[in-house]
Amino acid sequence: MRWSSLANRAWPLGAIITRTLTAKLPGPNADSSACKLAADQNVYLSAGFGYELNCAPSVGTLSAFMIFVDFPDQGADESTPEVLHDFFLPSAADWYDGASYGALGLSVTADTSRFYRMPSTAASYNWERGLTAEQHQHYIQDALAAPTFMGDVTTRDGTYVARKSVTFGYDGYRTWGSLVLNHETGHTMCLPDYYPFNGSATGLFIGGWDLMGLISGPSPDYFAWDKWRLGWLSDDQVDCVAEAGQTAHVLSPLEAPGGKKAVVVKHNDTSVLVAELRSPIGVDSASCATGILLYTVSTTIATGEGPVRVLDATPGSGGCAGDELDDATLTVDGVSSYTHAEWHVKIAVVGRVGEDYEIRVTVA
Structure with missing residues (x-):
């Protein structure tokens, strides 16, 4: 018991040192409003902000x-x-x-x-x-x-x-x-379907990571992007990266209130890459994998056609809970980085402080 206690104390110390080293990097390089992609009103249930279809109140x-x-x-x-x-x-x-x-x-x-x-x-x-x-x-x-x-x-x-x-x-x-x-x-509330309408596997685009995809998935909490759109997250809980360079961010579990919940990397006026921390607590208590979840959002892709697509950091793993994408996350002690080659964006996990994760975003 004493050895376990000492081991548990040593890890946060290492994590704090990691934070000190990376603290020299700047934080978000743009106001969060720069990442609030406007909905395309010609796209049914567009995943952007301000979609107009007499949506029911979300607050x-x-x-x-x-x-x-x-x-x-x-x-x-x-x-x-x-x-x-x-x-x-x-x-x-x-x-x-x-x-x-x-x-x-x-x-x-x-x-x-x-x-x-x-x-x-x-x-x-x-x-x-x-x-x-x-x-x-x-x-x-x-x-x-x-x-x-x-x-x-x-x-x-x-x-x-x-x-x-x-x-x-x-x-x-x-x-x-x-x-x-x-x-x-x-x-x-005007949220789209994230499963495919073409008859493909329900988890084709996002696995079991959001209730608007596979209802019975292991991690049903809404994506941070949608929580932001619904008004459940404030602007200061979202970091926006809209310029080239390297930035550091600390994310807290999406399922718990308070703290920073998402890093949004703007690709252009219609698409972003989002990083959020998923943990086996709250509505995600049945999650079979945890860590930094990455996905892209497009405001020009309609419901049922993949407006949100999870990026698999562990391709070929076989997944968990029945879907390849269910273990797509980056972790401290597993696969710790992912590069979106086409967008020239790299996301890397550099440490953990308690329940929070620190990530580094590099945009070329």
Whole structure:
């Protein structure tokens, strides 16, 4: 026990020395506003700032109303909707409270009196990935509830019902768990899908690193880039690198409040490279790998086509939790640097201080 204690004390000392050596390097070389890429309004659910599609509030209280439906050919299996309600809530609300550092509260009022019978069979709605807006609208008007449909919802007589709406089927209850509600609610705040729409593997672009990709992934916390866009991170929690040179930065775990959360390296007016520290705490408690996660963001790539792409620091490793990208991180005692050759950017881990990581960014 004494030897273990001494060993634990020796490591922070080494890390502090590393910080002292690299402290001579400058910090961010641009105001954070230089890295706030504007959304492309012609790109559906563009991953930039200021996307305009009547997005639901992401700070304060997001209020919602929930009803439950079944179909003539698929009656409800549960005796009461309360079983489903309790399955999703308060878990989904608690997730947002943790992921947003308390900035967003999800308040859901539900009609648990019964299942409302839809007028047509489940099969008639052609409910599958890639549903058209018209098919969505038809379902909405029939249910007076909402699928993941990015438009205002009204009854047939024109009465306003909701700004945005989401829906999920029995697969959420059977497969995805309560996080399906958070995924779909993310769309109401104008977050894109990070899984591919072309039928490729769900983790093709980002592995299991964000809830807007693989819902059941081991590290579901939203990317720091999106937390910044949603207003959950302040400008002073993001370092912006927009010029050539070498800079040093200290990042704290994304999953915990406070501290610096991201280094954003601006490539041009439509794309950036982001570095953030992921740890097995909070909403990422099931993570199978930790360290500095790197990814690119493009504001010109639409939802489902890969607007965010994780950069794999350990290609060919086989990954963990079933996906090659799930162990893509840089670590202190493993793969410690990554070079994006095309963009002439190198990210290197140079030390660890407690739970924080120090990284060095070199832009040629």
